[in-house]
Every structure is written in structure tokens, then in C-alpha cells.
Amino acid sequence: MGEVRRVGMADLAVGKEPVVLVTIGLGSCVGVALYDDQTKVGGLAHIMLPEANGLAVTNPAKFADTALPLLVKKMEELGANPRRLTAKIAGGAQMFRLAQPTEMMRIGERNTEAVLNWLRAAGIRVVAQDTGGSWGRTIELDTSTGELRVKTIAHGEKRL
Amino acid sequence: MTEGLSEFHYDVLREVGNIGAGNAATALAQLVGRPIHMEVPDVLWVPLDEVAARLGGPEKPVAGILLGVEGEAPATILFALPLSQAYTLLDIMLGRSPGTTSALDELEQSALQETGNILTGAYLNSLNAFTNLGFRPTVPALAVDMAGAVLDYVLAEFGQVADQVLLIETEFRAEGQEVTGYFFLVPEPPSLNAIFRALGVG
Numbered sequence: 001m002g003e004v005r006r007v008g009m010a011d012l013a014v015g016k017e018p019v020v021l022v023t024i025g026l027g028s029c030v031g032v033a034l035y036d037d038q039t040k041v042g043g044l045a046h047i048m049l050p051e052a053n054g055l056a057v058t059n060p061a062k063f064a065d066t067a068l069p070l071l072v073k074k075m076e077e078l079g080a081n082p083r084r085l086t087a088k089i090a091g092g093a094q095m096f097r098l099a100q101p102t103e104m105m106r107i108g109e110r111n112t113e114a115v116l117n118w119l120r121a122a123g124i125r126v127v128a129q130d131t132g133g134s135w136g137r138t139i140e141l142d143t144s145t146g147e148l149r150v151k152t153i154a155h156g157e158k159r160l
Numbered sequence: 161m162t163e164g165l166s167e168f169h170y171d172v173l174r175e176v177g178n179i180g181a182g183n184a185a186t187a188l189a190q191l192v193g194r195p196i197h198m199e200v201p202d203v204l205w206v207p208l209d210e211v212a213a214r215l216g217g218p219e220k221p222v223a224g225i226l227l228g229v230e231g232e233a234p235a236t237i238l239f240a241l242p243l244s245q246a247y248t249l250l251d252i253m254l255g256r257s258p259g260t261t262s263a264l265d266e267l268e269q270s271a272l273q274e275t276g277n278i279l280t281g282a283y284l285n286s287l288n289a290f291t292n293l294g295f296r297p298t299v300p301a302l303a304v305d306m307a308g309a310v311l312d313y314v315l316a317e318f319g320q321v322a323d324q325v326l327l328i329e330t331e332f333r334a335e336g337q338e339v340t341g342y343f344f345l346v347p348e349p350p351s352l353n354a355i356f357r358a359l360g361v362g
């Protein structure tokens with residue numbers, strides 16, 4: 001396994017084979033792993049909110065609509081071809097169930113929708129998805145293979 | 161919003177916290193029939209990306225209790241603590257000898273939610289006494305998972321308007337056992353200003 005690069009909450013990173021990109025503890029946040037199979041360039045974003053909605057953005061990695069274009073741009077700088085990118089996404093859970101749910105409680109679902117909409121508009125195919133439920137996920141993108149490992153505390157491990 | 165907070169605001173928040181902690185200690189002591197001491201060592205703004213570190217890192221198992229707050233200044237409150245600390249708190253609350261609790265079954269879950277309820281109620285009563293804004297807690301919900309995952313909903317709610325979150329540290333002591341828990345107060349955007357106006361420090 002190559003060098004491990006940690007991606008924090010509301011953060012993103014890119015890397016080339018054999019780098020492994022990791023982000024820990026996705027709840028309602030959505031992890032987006034993009035990959036170019038030919039150049040073995042990968043990118044990972046840990047997205048908190050669907051869109052900036054015209055707010056002054058101090059951290060573009062926080063919002064789906066500002067994080068994803070930045071992620072693609074950084075991957076291009078490493079040699080990736082945006083037309084070859086595929087996406088794997090995980091997270092978007094609802095961790096708490098309140099008796100009187102608010103619109104904000106659906107944030108996981110809304111994050112997932114925002115990511116899928118952006119990817120569709122950008123023509124990036126989603127090849128795997130592990131979203132929803134009520135549990136946290138830790139994900140690892142291996143840029144040597146494009147494989148995304150999804151780990152949980154009580155819901156097993158998946159390889160996407 | 162956070163830039164506008166002075167040392168005086170923090171003093172007021174600490175005072176609200178300490179009175180709330182005093183009320184909570186009394187309520188908990190009556191429930192368990194033993195003295196319980198509570199303190200608020202600090203009230204602080206923490207950058208979003210450091211919050212999980214306070215609980216031992218984003219992968220650390222934690223218990224989180226989430227409550228909505230209704231009234232003139234709606235908010236969300238999360239009471240979170242590392243799972244190991246939750247076990248110690250339950251030993252205290254359930255009158256068990258230290259080290260007994262090692263899982264969160266139905267009994268432990270409802271005891272933990274009830275504790276969260278009492279603590280939150282005590283803090284809100286204190287805030288009500290200062291502000292008269294009529295804060296009322298809703299029924300609590302519990303999540304036990306990785307710290308990052310339990311926290312991110314609350315951080316996302318706050319993260320729409322700020323990159324820092326208000327954190328009230330709370331220490332519990334009973335018969336030689338000590339637990340530190342963390343309250344995250346997440347006011348809806350206009351609510352923090354309403355709170356400070358009502359406190360007379362707006």
C-alpha cells in the first residue's frame with residue numbers, strides 16, 4: 001500500500017498511484033471518489049453541504065457545487081483526463097431520528113442528491129454507490145486499482 | 161457572527177453554563193441518591209475540523225444525544241462523549257460499581273437519553289432564567305458510532321453560517337469517578353444574536 005493521504009471533514013485531496021486517499025467518519029457527509037483508470041490519478045472529497053447558495057465561500061471543499069469542480073481541476077493538474085473520470089460515492093446517512101424531523105435532518109439525502117446531480121451534469125458516470133442508512137463510514141481510495149473500501153463499526157466492510 | 165463575541169460574551173456564557181451545571185448536578189443527585197458534582201471548565205469556539213479531535217479523533221466510538229430546542233431562538237443541542245466515558249457515566253447513573261457497564265443495551269440507552277434530557281433541561285432552564293426566551297427541549301435521539309459521523313450532522317447545520325462551533329465542556333464527578341462530556345450548542349443563524357440581545361450583551 002502506498003503513501004496514505006488523509007482527507008479531513010470539508011476537505012479534499014488528489015493523488016497518483018500508489019497513493020491511498022482516506023477519509024474517516026462520514027455520517028451525513030458524502031465522500032466522493034473520482035478516478036482516471038489510465039493515468040491512475042484519484043481524487044477524494046469529504047462534502048458537508050449540498051450548495052453554497054450564494055454565501056461567501058471561505059472553504060470550497062465544504063459544498064458539493066464548489067468542491068467537485070475544484071477536485072476535477074486538481075486531478076487535471078496531475079494529468080487526469082476529465083472525460084475518463086468515474087465516480088464512487090459513500091455516506092449520506094441519517095445518524096439521528098428525532099420524533100419531529102426537520103428539513104435539516106435530511107441533510108445526508110440532500111448531500112447525496114446534490115453530488116449525483118453535479119456528476120450527471122458534468123458527464124461523470126457513477127459506477128458504485130453506498131449511501132443512506134443510519135451508520136458512519138470510513139472510506140479509502142486506492143489509486144493503484146481504483147478500488148474504494150468502505151468500513152463501518154457495525155455494518156461490515158465493502159469493496160466497491 | 162463569531163467575530164462579534166467578546167471576552168464579556170464568554171463570561172456570560174460561562175455563567176449560564178455554571179448555573180446550568182449546578183442545577184443539573186442537583187437533579188442528577190436526586191435521581192441517583194448520591195452527591196454528584198458538575199463543573200463547566202470552559203466555553204469556547206472550536207474550528208469545525210478540530211471538534212472530532214476533542215472527542216479523541218474522528219474514528220473514535222462516541223455516544224451522541226441530539227435534541228431540538230424550540231422557543232423564540234430555535235437551536236440544536238448535541239451532548240457527546242467517548243463511549244468509554246459514557247460507560248463510566250452510566251455506572252454513576254445506574255449505581256453500578258466502576259467498570260461494570262460495557263455495552264449500550266436498551267436500559268443503558270434510555271438511561272443515557274434521560275441523563276441527556278436532564279442535563280439539557282438544566283442548561284436551558286438556566287438560559288431561560290437569563291433570557292426569558294422560552295427554550296423548550298424536544299425528545300432526544302441517540303446515535304452511537306464514529307465521532308466524525310455522529311458530529312457531522314451538527315457541524316453541517318452550523319457550517320452553513322460559520323466555521324466554528326460553540327462548545328461547553330462539562331465535567332461530572334461522583335465517588336472518585338470522573339467523566340467529561342461535551343455540549344455543542346448550534347443556534348439557528350438569528351438565534352445567537354437573539355440570545356445575546358436577551359442577555360443584555362447584544
